[in-house]
Amino acid sequence: MPLSTTTRWTTQALRPKLRLSANNNTTSRHFSAHRALRTSPDTSASAIATAFLTRFQSLGPQTRTQTLDANQLQLLSLTLNRPSLFPNTPSLSNSPTPLPTGTPLPAGYHLVYFAPACLETELGNDGTDTSYNPASPFTRRMWAGGEVHWPRDAASGKPNPLRVGQEVQETTRVLSAEPKIVRKTGEEMIVVGVEKEFRNEDGVAVLDRRNWVFRKALTSPSPTPSPPPPPTTSNPPSTATTTTSKTGKTHTRTHRQTAISLFRFSALTFNPHKIHYSTPWARDVESHKDIVVHGPLNLLAMLDLWRDTRGGDLGGLMLPEAIAYRATSPLYAEEEYQVVLDEEAGDGVGRVRILGPGGVVAMKAEIR
Secondary structure (H helix, E strand, C coil): CCCCCCCCCCHHHHCCEEEECCCCCCEEEECCHHHHCCCCCCCCHHHHHHHHHHHHHHHCCEEEEEECCHHHHHHHHHHCCCCCCCCCCCCCCCCCCCCCCCCECCCCHHHHCCCCCCCHHHCCCCCCCCCCCCCCCEEEEEEEEEEEECCECCCCCCECCCECCCEEEEEEEEEEEEEEECCCCCCEEEEEEEEEEEEECCEEEEEEEEEEEEEECCCCCCCCCCCCCCCCCCCCCCCCEEEEEEECCEEEEEEECCHHHHHHHHHHCCCCCHHHCCHHHHHHHCCCCCCECCHHHHHHHHHHHHHHHHCCCCCCCCCCCEEEEEECCCCECCCEEEEEEECCCCCCCEEEEEECHHHCEEEEEEEC
16 A cells, blocks of 8 residues: 655746747746645655554454464474573473473564465565564664563453463554664664463453664665674683572573574574574675674573473463563674573562673563
């Protein structure tokens, strides 16, 4: 559907040209047709955000249906370096036995279902799915944060977990589109709020509200060779690592993602965003120092640490009521970073932060 534009005539387009006739020395006036029809669309963040919101409000909610298969859940657990989905359950590594129908999904694991389904030719230059993009030039998408809710039954107070084998309906709604200005640089951007509702036979199981930031597309120069990485005194481990510790009421889990673990997560979520697997694109075009750890992967790391500290197993699955999170700084492959969870205080809220090298906060969240 074409976006509405604001049209204005330029002063020069309205100015007539004068031409002298050699025969009768009379003056004729005429307009240049292509200049008279020239328009100048309003490409400000405010105008494009308004047009984007109008378009999706007219389209209404978008709905898809999918059966949650066991294979996807098994592969996600292994990608997260978790041999077992729950404590005291069989290992999933090279297991010939699939997870049984009815197995509940841990918090956040819905992220590997309902992947965007589009052809490669329909993707943006950076590889991102453009289904919910504002118009050019605001097409450079980043996952900025959001909230996820697991509603409780009014009578029992229990959650309604998604389970393997269920037929689930996903409904996507565009909630908002707001123009913003980066204070430090004056750069315009658009923040789009999207809600995804996941419903099974028992009602709404998950409400996932996401905030995407859209910045102006980069002008892609010809990639230049990246400088070699600085030499290291010792070789890092060749695989992704995870270790956990506890001090008082603070739980800390150290992660280190590799190019392989990021590739596997991209494959599971059908996410072709180049910053997660293409080193030349990440470094030379987007100016990152390496390929970037996915925002949703960090969200899962926070939820998994919370779940593990609660002792939720297959028989007593623990789903939080909600998590609200915000990304503040990128993390990169091969870096060690810590997920730090402070247990709930009197307000019943667990506070989580992800600390990158030098203690820089990469993401923070509150879980209740």
